[in-house]
Amino acid sequence: MIEIKDIYKSFGDNEVLKGISGKFEAGVTNLIIGGSGSGKTTLLKCMIGLHQPEKGTVEYDDREFTTMNFEERIQIRKEIGMLFQGSALFDSMTVEENIMFPLNMFTEQSRKEKLERVNFCLERVNLEGKNKLFPAELSGGMKKRVGIARAIAMNPKYLFVDEPNSGLDPKTSIVIDELIKELTEEYNTTTIVVTHDMNSVMGIGDYIIFLHDGKKFWEGSNKEIAHTDVQELNDFVFASRFMKAAKGKF
Amino acid sequence: MNFTNFGRYLLLLKAVFRRPEKFKIYLQAIFKQMDFIGVGSLGLIAIISTFIGAVMTLQIAFQLVSDFIPKTIIGSVNRDSTILELSPTISAIVLAGKIGSAISSEIGTMRVSEQIDALEIMGINSPGYLILPKIIAGITMVPLLVIVSMFLSITGGYLGGTLSGAVTPADYMQGITTDFNPYTITVSLVKAFVFGFIITSVPAYEGFYVKGGALEVAQASTRAVVVSCISILACDYIVTQLLL
Numbered sequence: 001m002i003e004i005k006d007i008y009k010s011f012g013d014n015e016v017l018k019g020i021s022g023k024f025e026a027g028v029t030n031l032i033i034g035g036s037g038s039g040k041t042t043l044l045k046c047m048i049g050l051h052q053p054e055k056g057t058v059e060y061d062d063r064e065f066t067t068m069n070f071e072e073r074i075q076i077r078k079e080i081g082m083l084f085q086g087s088a089l090f091d092s093m094t095v096e097e098n099i100m101f102p103l104n105m106f107t108e109q110s111r112k113e114k115l116e117r118v119n120f121c122l123e124r125v126n127l128e129g130k131n132k133l134f135p136a137e138l139s140g141g142m143k144k145r146v147g148i149a150r151a152i153a154m155n156p157k158y159l160f161v162d163e164p165n166s167g168l169d170p171k172t173s174i175v176i177d178e179l180i181k182e183l184t185e186e187y188n189t190t191t192i193v194v195t196h197d198m199n200s201v202m203g204i205g206d207y208i209i210f211l212h213d214g215k216k217f218w219e220g221s222n223k224e225i226a227h228t229d230v231q232e233l234n235d236f237v238f239a240s241r242f243m244k245a246a247k248g249k250f
Numbered sequence: 251m252n253f254t255n256f257g258r259y260l261l262l263l264k265a266v267f268r269r270p271e272k273f274k275i276y277l278q279a280i281f282k283q284m285d286f287i288g289v290g291s292l293g294l295i296a297i298i299s300t301f302i303g304a305v306m307t308l309q310i311a312f313q314l315v316s317d318f319i320p321k322t323i324i325g326s327v328n329r330d331s332t333i334l335e336l337s338p339t340i341s342a343i344v345l346a347g348k349i350g351s352a353i354s355s356e357i358g359t360m361r362v363s364e365q366i367d368a369l370e371i372m373g374i375n376s377p378g379y380l381i382l383p384k385i386i387a388g389i390t391m392v393p394l395l396v397i398v399s400m401f402l403s404i405t406g407g408y409l410g411g412t413l414s415g416a417v418t419p420a421d422y423m424q425g426i427t428t429d430f431n432p433y434t435i436t437v438s439l440v441k442a443f444v445f446g447f448i449i450t451s452v453p454a455y456e457g458f459y460v461k462g463g464a465l466e467v468a469q470a471s472t473r474a475v476v477v478s479c480i481s482i483l484a485c486d487y488i489v490t491q492l493l494l
Binding site for chain 2: 048049050073074075076077078080082084085086088089090091101102104105106160
């Protein structure tokens, strides 16, 4: 479980996060949604320590992260897996080397054991046999799946996913969403997905917080999201023509 | 602004020299960088050094018009200028262009494509993992390249001088062996060590703090070469002043 309390973050005079709190449980898919510039990625970066919030706390299973020193943070980070918006695969390494990288760094496993783990992760994301390809040889969807395979290689307790569907076609987006949900339930990870994709929201949003202008405007599940009185949320949810047309059917 | 950059550079170096997560992985990275910096630059350094040595001999011969000055002086002037200045400094400036831009663009691209963030999230000290092997490779391989450069430059001087008839082989050989002071080699290697550090650490700094996209990576790469070259020349003066 990850709990954030009263997070504030500014860049110069621009106050991006204005007192955000929330509790993200394990075993369910938690979503942070909002329009562009609402502060979702900044919140995610504050949670994983890439940004230091000015105020507020982030707790990983009651372990206060924001006040930890470098060495203590490293221990938490070994329990974190993350899929980046652009996948962030290491260009100079093959698919196999990318997935094996955290295993090489932090485990004393034999090469055979590591290879078995790599093959298991690749199988889990339906990319068996792609070990020797380089990131440049993969499609966008395949890169995301390799990113997921790398993120789960160390059996993370916490899984962060930044915009998993950006640049993907609707069919591949659904595959990625379902994979994230399956992995979350299977390994009981605390999964936090940052997205503005309404397909993901309706498909996998067990717990959702909606950010607008750096504030939390709403929280709930995908079953409740289409039936609220929050104007800012309705403007976001029903912005697309498709969602407008389907409004009465939820 | 420059003080801010210098302060950030020092803080980055502090992070670079943190204890590595796994020595074996770092060792592999060091050998890879040694191959890139050392073996990868050998051809370029060889060509440049040979031609500079040859041209130096011709120019010294051209300027020595007096009959009162023995021709052996050509070899001796060529030797000392090569060892003390031309080999370490010219090699370093050429390497700053070749290696510096590559380091800066490699790390800069990793920054803008979130690969450095990915390293951080995995719990890896990204400055250490990315920069330390490059610095170690730089401070070991640049002195070796400079030694090769000295040898080839003096050989180039011999070839250029004798083929053109500017100096006889006997005079040149006598010149390069007369009054040789081995301390000049020490000075040259100290310079090479310092330059090796600059060539790798300055571009790494420029790349590591890139913000933006492809344009900013290219700008950082250019800045890395310019700042490295200026730093090399400034340190050249300081080291020379301190050691001679």
